[in-house]
Amino acid sequence: MQKGDDFYTIADDANAYYAIATEYLDSLKIKYTNNVDDKIIGYKINGEFVHIPKNKSSWYVIFFNDNYYKTLDLVNIRNEYTKFFNQNFTKENSGNSEMKRIIDSISGKQYFLVNNLECDLNNDSLPDQIITFGNNEEIDAQNPDTKIAPIVVLIKKNNKKYNILVNDKIYPNNFADAFKKVVVKNSYFTIELSNEIPDQYISSKYITFKYDLILKKIFLFKYGKNTDWSNGKKDKRLCTNKNFGEILYENFNANNIAEKCN
Structure with missing residues (x-):
């Protein structure tokens, strides 16, 4: 039996979406596995096996975290990934009403949660948080509101409240930089951004901040940018x-930080 042209068009599209999905997961250093369609997939909970049913599509992805799963097609995996793990983060932290109130008050309808990292920037043994949000709208060169997404630092206080520091001028910014990850070491944290224009360049930015234990403020410590051009x-x-x-x-x-680096 011959396959129609529609099959090959769908297959080409699926392969393209698969490539985008794996590239995105690789950028996050996420472990994943590929399975053929005839395998039974599931997980155990309380000693019982829970079967995850197949998706209608032959090309799909399964997200799994702490006994929660979701099957979906490969289209728009970036937003679906962050939304899924945002929901599980909210469940895991539902007991922290103050943090949830802060997240809800900032996110509103414009932003969604991308990443949350617990740390101890001021070395007081109380858990601080660095929370990265994403913009629900695609970047529009004519709309400044689409070029911002807050990255929030919460410094925990003894009374269960937080000192809240918000910056919405880190990314996506005028260059359409994408968030990659946050790395913390002692009182320092580095926000990594990435950008790519096919057949022109790939760039990475490293923005390092330091918590000043004396002034009890956070200052920019270091800024770096690496660019690999297509010509080598x-x-x-x-x-x-x-x-x-x-x-x-x-x-x-x-x-404007590049202007200050002369």
């Missing part, structure tokens, strides 16, 4: 607070 040329830029002076976390602006 590589550019690197690195500047520190010796170049740009004192910049508070909440005043940092990714759109």
